[in-house]
Structure formats: C-alpha cells, structure tokens
Amino acid sequence: MIMRLVSIITLLFAITVPCAAQAGPIRLAVVTKPGSSQNVCAEAFAQVLEHSSQGRLKVELFHSGSMGDECQILYKLRQGQLDMCVVTAGAFDRIAPQVRAVEFPFLFENYAQVDRVLQGKAGRRLLGSLEESGFKGLAFAENGFRNLTNNRRPVKEAIDVKDLLIRVMESKLQTCLWRELGAVPVPHSWPITELLASGRVDGQENPLGVIWHYRLDKVQKYLSLTRHVYSAHICVANPIWYHALSRFDQRIVAMSMEKAAAYQREHNRGQVAFYLAQLTKAGMAVVENPDRASFKAKTSELSATPLFDNPRVMQMLMLFKKELDL
Numbered sequence: 001m002i003m004r005l006v007s008i009i010t011l012l013f014a015i016t017v018p019c020a021a022q023a024g025p026i027r028l029a030v031v032t033k034p035g036s037s038q039n040v041c042a043e044a045f046a047q048v049l050e051h052s053s054q055g056r057l058k059v060e061l062f063h064s065g066s067m068g069d070e071c072q073i074l075y076k077l078r079q080g081q082l083d084m085c086v087v088t089a090g091a092f093d094r095i096a097p098q099v100r101a102v103e104f105p106f107l108f109e110n111y112a113q114v115d116r117v118l119q120g121k122a123g124r125r126l127l128g129s130l131e132e133s134g135f136k137g138l139a140f141a142e143n144g145f146r147n148l149t150n151n152r153r154p155v156k157e158a159i160d161v162k163d164l165l166i167r168v169m170e171s172k173l174q175t176c177l178w179r180e181l182g183a184v185p186v187p188h189s190w191p192i193t194e195l196l197a198s199g200r201v202d203g204q205e206n207p208l209g210v211i212w213h214y215r216l217d218k219v220q221k222y223l224s225l226t227r228h229v230y231s232a233h234i235c236v237a238n239p240i241w242y243h244a245l246s247r248f249d250q251r252i253v254a255m256s257m258e259k260a261a262a263y264q265r266e267h268n269r270g271q272v273a274f275y276l277a278q279l280t281k282a283g284m285a286v287v288e289n290p291d292r293a294s295f296k297a298k299t300s301e302l303s304a305t306p307l308f309d310n311p312r313v314m315q316m317l318m319l320f321k322k323e324l325d326l
Contacts, residue, residue, distance in 0.1 A: 024060075025058045025059055025060040026049075026057065026058065026059045026060065026083045026084060026253075027060050027062065027081075027082045027083045027084070028042055028045070028046070028059050028060070028061055028062070028082070028083065028084040028085060028086070029061075029062040029063070029066075029067040029073045029076070029077075029082050029084075029085045030042050030061070030062070030063050030073075030085065030086050030087070031063075031064075031065050031067075031068075031069060031070050031073060031087065031190050032063065032064070032190075032213075033063060033064045033213070033214075034063060034064075035213055036209070036210070036213050036214075037141065037142065037143055037144070037207075037209055037210075037233060037264060037268055038063075038086045038087070038141070038233055039061075039063055040263075040264045040267055040268070041086050041141040041233065041235065041260050041261055041263075041264035042059070042061050042063070042086055042260075043061065044259075044260035044263045044264060045059065045235075045256055045257050045260035046058070046059035046061060048256040048259050048260055049252065049253065049256040052252050052255070052256055053249070053252050057249065057252065057253070062082075065190070065191065067082065069170075069189035069190055070087045070088060070091035070189070070190065071091055071170060071189070073085050073087055073091075074087060074091055074092070074095060074135075077134075077135065077236065077237075077238050078134040078135070078238065080238055080240065080241065082238065083237060083238055083241045083242075084138075084235070084236065084237045084238070084257075085235075085236060086141060086233050086234070086235050086236075087233065087234060087236075088143055088169065088231060088232075088233055088234075089102045089103055089231065089232040089233070089234055090103055090169040090170075090171040090173070090174055090231070091169070091170075091171075092130075092133075092234065093169075093170075093171040093172050093173055093174075094171075094172065095133050095134075096129070096130055096132075096133040096135070097172075097307075097310055097312070097313045098126065098129055098310075098312045098313050098315075098316040099126065099130075099234070099316075100172075100173045100307060100308070100313055100316075100317070101126070101313065101316040101317040101319075101320045102118070102126070102230070102232050102320075103171075103173055103174070103229050103230070103231065103232075104173075104229075104302070104303070104317055104320070105177055105228050105229050105295075105296070105299045105302060106228060106229075106292070106295070106296045106299065107230070107320065107321070107324070107326075108145075108230040108324075111269060113324055114142075114230055114232075116323060116324070117320050117323045117324060118140045118232060119140070120323060121323070122316075122319045122320050122322075122323045123140060125316075125319065126316060127139070127140075127234075129312070129316070130234075130236060131239055134238075134239065135236040135237070135238075135239065136236060136237040136238070136239040136242045136243075137234065137235075137236055138235045138236060138237060138253075138254055138257040138258070138261075139234075139235040139254075139257045139258045139260075139261035139262075140232050140233070140234060140235070140261060140265075141232070141233040141234075141235055141260075141261040141264045141265060142230075142231070142232055142233055142264070142265050142268055143206075143207045143209070143210065143231035143232065143233055143268075144207030144208065144209055144230070144231060144268055144269075144272065145207060145227040145228075145229070145230055145231070146205045146206055146207055146226070146227070146228055146229045146230075146231050147205060147206070147207065147208060147211070147223060147224060147225050147226050147227060147228075148161075148166075148203060148204075148205045148223075148224045148226045148228070149203050149204055149205070149206075149211060149216060149220040149221075149222060149223050149224075149284075150164055150166070150202045150203025150204075150220065150221075150222050151196075151199075151202055151203060151219075151220055151221050151222070152164060152202050152203070152222075153222065154222050154224070154285060154287050155222065155224040155226070155287060155290060156224070156287050156290050156291060157290060157291035157294040157295075158181055158182070158291070158294040158295045158297070158298045159182070159294070161178075161181045161182050161183045162182040162183070163182065163183070163184060164183045164184065164202045164203055165183070165184045165186055165200070165201040165202045165203070166178050166183045166184065166185055166186065166201065166202065166203050166204060166205065167186050167187075167188045167192050167195060167196070167201045167203070167204040167205075168185045168186065168187055168188075168204075168205070169187065170187045170188070170189055171187070172307055173307055174187075174229075175187055176302065176305055176307055177228075177229070177299060177302065180298055180299050180301075180302060181295065181298050181299065182298070186200075186201050188201075191214070192204055193214060193215075193216065193219060196216065196219040196220060197219045203220060203222075204216070204220070205226075205228070205229075206231075207231060208272055208275035208276055208279065209268060209271060209272075209275050211223070211275070211279060212275040212278050212279055215282075217279050217282040217283065217284045218282075220284070221284065221285060222284070222285050222287070223279060223284045223285070223286045223287070224286075224287040224290045225276075225286070225287065225288050225289070225290065226290055226292060226295060227292065228292075228295055228299075233261075233264075235257050235260075235261055237253070303317060
C-alpha cells in the first residue's frame, strides 16, 4: 500500500528538482511506540517523502516519548527544536481551543461522517486556523473512536460511570466531559500503564488500537464500546521552518503527509475488528452495545459550558455541525 502511494507521488513530482537541499533531516516527533497509529503515519510519511524527493528529503523520527509528552512536543515544535509532529487533537486544547470541535462527544457516528468533515472544507479551515497558534496544519491522521475501560464494573449505561476515577488527557474538554458523566476525571500525560497498574485510577478511555498495542488488557478488566469521542491525530509543522522551504519542497512535504495520513486512516480502520478480537481473546469482559443514548443525553449541554464561550471555538463547532446537517 505504501509503495503504491510512493509510486503515485513520484509520478506527480517527476519534473526538474531544484538544487536547494534541506539542511539535515526533518525532525519529526510522536509520543507513541512503533506499531502505534502515530508511528504508522510518521513512518509512511518518511518513506513517501524520501521517494518523492528523490532522496533529498529525509526524516529523523523521534518516538516513544523521547521528546516528552504531547504538550512538550508541541512546545518544542513552536520553539524550533522540532520541524514536524503528529499528535492527538486533545493536546491542542489549551493552545488552539477551536480544535475542541473535533473531539466534541458523539458528534460523529461513523467514519463516513468523520471524512465528510475533516477531509472537507471544515477540516481545511481548522488546519488553516492553527497557524495563528504557531503551527502549520498539514493533515488529519487518526487515533479512532475512543472507548472506556475500567477495573471496577461493567459499564452498560451512563449511570455506571458514577464516581469512577478515569484517567483523561490533559484537556479541559475531556475533563469536563467525564465530570458531566459523573466520573472523577484524572488528567495525566502519556504513557499510563503504570498509573493503571498502581490502582490510583479505576480506568481510562482510548481507541481499541491503543488499548491493544499498549496491552492495557493486562491492567484493565472491563471494556465498553462507548465510542464517545472520535480522536484525530493532527499532523503539523513549524511554520517558520515550513515557509523557509522552497515552494516545490513545501508541496512535496504537504502532499507526502496527506498521502501518509490517508494510508494510516485506512490501515487503522482495517484493524478495528482485529483489535477487538484480540482484546476479547485476552480475557477482557466486553460490553459491545452500551446504552450510548444515555451517555449522549448527559453530555448534550456541553456546548453551553464556558469551554465554548470563545467565539472561535463555537464557530468551528457550528461549522462541523453544518457539514453534518445537524
């Protein structure tokens, strides 16, 4: 699949290549380990980019938290210590709050709706808006739909969440969401295996791929397919670095990341059934059809909270809803 993408882009750029060269490899960071979604996107980008630039542009990939957590990665990117990164949308919460629109609970029912918004006009507008916050938005890869795990009880409806200590991302939106559901949210950076194993929290929420790749089944008993939030990965660059590239190389970088993100999304979606089967086989007690309507009802007024007082945040959410005819 990656080689097919490489062939397509190589043909697109089969014209005279400028002599100017990138000074050293492109420094790209992700917080996750090899095999995880962010790494799949980053590695595909590196391969497509090198081929489409005829070997001129190469990537130095920093993974497994070697550049810190996602908030630290974004800080280093803005400071020029990194050139590019792929991070979870929630990490932008405090820096670019309009990104909250992506992770609004129960906004998306399926991947077709996700693609209609994020790969369309609304998604392009959101990526463009990131430059005001110090990021050049390039593409949306994905983490997937988030699901709840815990060690205390099966969660079949929203009332079952009451008083559970749930690890959440360091995101105001995620903290507010779980508080609305009656849980006790505990913001904590990635990784979280040690936190879960220690018993300091009861559970966490993540897409199936994350739960499987990090073997959270070894420290969590119950899995509920709540699909409460669609979690995007946003691929960004340092705008000063990006605009210093020739226009030719800017186009190569942007198109290579778009193709890598598309490949990663397809790869991720193709693995969902496998992840669920593996987690079930590993012994997790799975609630496949929780009462999602009860969750949605308890979070329906989230847009009326101060999190959405910022006009830019509300405008982005309304634009997303318009694209979905909501």
